[in-house]
Amino acid sequence: MSESLTERLAEWLREQVEAAGARGVVVGLSGGIDSAVVAGLGARALGRERVLGLILPCHSDPVDAEYARMVAEAFGLRCETVDLTPVYDALVARLTPAGEGTELRKLALANLKPRLRMATLYFYAQLHGYLVAGTSNRSELYVGYFTKWGDSGADLLPIGGLVKEQVRAVARELGVPQPIIDRVPTAGLWPGQTDEGQMGITYQELDRHILGGPVDPGVAARIEAMHRASAHKRRLPPIGPTP
Numbered sequence: 496m497s498e499s500l501t502e503r504l505a506e507w508l509r510e511q512v513e514a515a516g517a518r519g520v521v522v523g524l525s526g527g528i529d530s531a532v533v534a535g536l537g538a539r540a541l542g543r544e545r546v547l548g549l550i551l552p553c554h555s556d557p558v559d560a561e562y563a564r565m566v567a568e569a570f571g572l573r574c575e576t577v578d579l580t581p582v583y584d585a586l587v588a589r590l591t592p593a594g595e596g597t598e599l600r601k602l603a604l605a606n607l608k609p610r611l612r613m614a615t616l617y618f619y620a621q622l623h624g625y626l627v628a629g630t631s632n633r634s635e636l637y638v639g640y641f642t643k644w645g646d647s648g649a650d651l652l653p654i655g656g657l658v659k660e661q662v663r664a665v666a667r668e669l670g671v672p673q674p675i676i677d678r679v680p681t682a683g684l685w686p687g688q689t690d691e692g693q694m695g696i697t698y699q700e701l702d703r704h705i706l707g708g709p710v711d712p713g714v715a716a717r718i719e720a721m722h723r724a725s726a727h728k729r730r731l732p733p734i735g736p737t738p
Contacts, residue, residue, distance in 0.1 A: 501669060504653055504665065518545060519623065521623070531666060535569075535670070546572050587604060609646040
């Protein structure tokens, strides 16, 4: 019998951690399916004692933390909560009010949240000799649906090669609780925000396009425009010419 995708992902994760000489991984638990799958892969690859889950609320819906704890309990993970709300509020209070009320400022402030989480994840990773396991999937990466140096800031991306539906398949095999698999995907950037609503396309359309299937020409054009516009988010900063 061929090795399952889940087993191959777990083996890859184990090899990456060993090659880096790390002791384990830290995962930010958002209460969504992506972080649940990465946490589950970590537990399968390394053993639950070598995976640390962090719940990092920041003006977040309390239900997110409830789902995150559900993941930690399902896989028997160590879990800590660090409330970043007062840190965020203090930083925002020091920032210029220019652009107050504009959509650009709204997005800039929202993106502070994943960047604060990234800094916190790296603090705990360094403290324990762990790697930061990121939770971005292939669908999000393709259209740039992530915060540069925020949720994309990680040492490795275990599900970065999987489109959303493939993530769901792995979630089922790992035993991720069904309520989490069924949740409407959201980055939790502001109340009522959803992935598909912000992207303007469904994950089904996006996955089909990435995998070479037929989609409406207008949808395909939108996806490719997003892909081109977000190219800078998928590469390291350009380095200027040498003397």
